[in-house]
Amino acid sequence: MSKILTIVGQRGGIGKSVTAVNLATSFALLEKNTLLIDCDPQRSTTHWCGIKNADYACNIASVLSAKVKFIDAVVKTELRYLTIMPAGFGLFQVAGKLAKLSENETLLRLFLKDVEKEYDYVIIDSPSSYGFLNTMAMTAADWLLVCMSIPQSAAVDFFDLLRCIKYIRTFHHIPLKIAGLLFNRCETKEEIQSFLDYQKLPDAKELVFNTFIPSDDKIRKSTDLKIPAALHDIKGLAASAYLNLAKEIHFFFN
Numbered sequence: 001m002s003k004i005l006t007i008v009g010q011r012g013g014i015g016k017s018v019t020a021v022n023l024a025t026s027f028a029l030l031e032k033n034t035l036l037i038d039c040d041p042q043r044s045t046t047h048w049c050g051i052k053n054a055d056y057a058c059n060i061a062s063v064l065s066a067k068v069k070f071i072d073a074v075v076k077t078e079l080r081y082l083t084i085m086p087a088g089f090g091l092f093q094v095a096g097k098l099a100k101l102s103e104n105e106t107l108l109r110l111f112l113k114d115v116e117k118e119y120d121y122v123i124i125d126s127p128s129s130y131g132f133l134n135t136m137a138m139t140a141a142d143w144l145l146v147c148m149s150i151p152q153s154a155a156v157d158f159f160d161l162l163r164c165i166k167y168i169r170t171f172h173h174i175p176l177k178i179a180g181l182l183f184n185r186c187e188t189k190e191e192i193q194s195f196l197d198y199q200k201l202p203d204a205k206e207l208v209f210n211t212f213i214p215s216d217d218k219i220r221k222s223t224d225l226k227i228p229a230a231l232h233d234i235k236g237l238a239a240s241a242y243l244n245l246a247k248e249i250h251f252f253f254n
Ligand SMILES: Nc1ncnc2c1ncn2[C@@H]1O[C@H](COP(=O)(O)OP(=O)(O)O)[C@@H](O)[C@H]1O
Pocket: 009, 011, 012, 013, 014, 015, 016, 017, 018, 019, 044, 128, 184, 185, 213, 214, 215, 216, 217, 219, 220, 223, 238
């Protein structure tokens, strides 16, 4: 059965899109059939997978506005096991219309019902702020990967996220759970422990992934080149960490 994971984190620049691209790439390198969905009109995920405008006349905005079928809007990448559903700028307008009905928050989940059996993993990138797209991206998943970064993250973000999960679980009756907290731009485990103590979040410690992502200039270089970090330098610090993260998550689910 396919595992659907949405990447969340309530601060811009915390590494959600970097994580979406590099985790999906790592699953693909481990020969897991992976679908990466870009749910952010900012389109970092789409760009960083090297998808150019001409490649995605159809995108998630056209799917959500019922102009094309989901399966006709996905794009193959140069990696055999990685397929992407790109975002288009028009996504923010489509979201504005759909946001009028809270039932529409389940739209992506419904579309995925038809295609999820094709994939081992579906990774969804979400925008930073709470709103329709963010809630739709979370509602589509059964699992959340929460991006955190020291000192950008704060306890209040975590409590807001728990409230949002509660809303999705009770309003949409979806068993949404946290798969784990991923610390990005972090150098040691001790740093994470002291940060969670300082933020008075000791209970969150058991949710932290063993793997953390170090600061690595090769991330910035790979985004400049518009390729996943592993395709720039598979032995790079962050690329290796994302491969370990994919293995850790795969072990968690199996
Ligand atoms: N581990 C890292 N090392 C170096 N640069 C990083 C790392 N993680 C993210 N970045 C850089 O930070 C910027 C913001 O990351 P991004 O994934 O777009 O954040 P978000 O999607 O949460 O807004 C990107 O330009 C990226 O190159």
